[in-house]
Amino acid sequence: MQLVSRSDLGWGASGADAANPTRGLVIHYDGSNQGLADKKHSACVSYWKSTRDFHVNTNGWADIGYSYGACPHGYVFEGRGLKKYQAAQGTTAGNRDWYSVTLMSGPSEKPPGAQINAVRELRGYLMERGVAGTLRGHRDFASTTCPGDILYRLVQDGTFSRKGDRKDDDMPEHRRYRGRDLSVRIPRGEWRYVPFNQRGADRLDTFDYSVAFGPVQFVASVGIRLTGLAPGAEVQLRAVEVTGSGDDWEIAQSYAINSPQHTNAGGHFTHTWNGNCVDGNRLRFYVTHFSNGDQPVVLESSDASVHTWSY
Ligand SMILES: [Zn+2]
Ligand SMILES: [Zn+2]
DSSP states (O other): OOEEOTTTTTOOSOOSOBOOOOSEEEEEOOSSOOOGGGSOHHHHHHHHHHHHHIIIIISOOSSOSOSEEEOTTSOEEESSOTTBOOSSSSSHHHHHHEEEEEOSOOTTOOOOHHHHHHHHHHHHHHHTTTOOOOEEEGGGTSSSOTTHHHHHHHHHTTGGGSOOOOOGGGOOEEEEEEEOSOOEEOOTTOOEEOOEEEETTEEEEEEEOOOEESSEEEEEEEEEEEESOOTTOBEEEEEEEEEEETTEEEEEEEOOOBOOBOOSSTTEEEEEEEEEEOTTOEEEEEEEEOOOSSSOOEEEEEEEEEEEEEO
């Protein structure tokens, strides 16, 4: 969910009374058409601020009346936010037991897909916090035209109740790394970082080791090919977070060791880890082996596929 928080708006904590709405979410509109879908998003920010100004300074309310707003560009604006009474549904129980969201639009405005998705994501966000998924229109609580026939139909036909598709902030970044003609000799029992000399389509002049940079959540797969292993030799692969700079790196965290045995698969080993790489740390792969053969063991090639999500 793309949330515009109170602090983004320069607002302090809401002065509204505490409550614990759990019954669902009520849809509202503005009595007159606003045309925000055809304007820049900054117009939504101005709209939200002037709505609060009107509710506080003209109506004399403790804060903006609504829990949330959803704009046509797909942003959810924080109003009173979580666990507050509202001045929206027109009844004490309605304001105490239900959350509210206004679509900042008037009677003849059809919400664009991004705005519908914002309502769906807000509903999901509240459900993750123990609120029922039930949706209502303001007119289910009081004698009013709100939220208008267009939005009320979307409440009734289940359009707003579908699952939102997360995007933008929630999309992972994907990177590929490749190492070719590496010729990195690995003595028995000594650990080496897995190097790469190609990142995406770019060839690198020097070896690159770090594949993710905290703070990120990651899913990281690595594949390596080793030559010279004796039959049955154990190989150990780890994902590690390192901290440091320049040539001076130390391991800050180690993920579960993968210990495959060399059979006849051409010395090729792959494994996948997931986790959180914390702020300041970098993710690398680490490898050793316990081969007793006569041949030197050489890391010939590497491939990595890494998805990261910022948090
Ligand atoms: Zn309303
Ligand atoms: Zn907007």
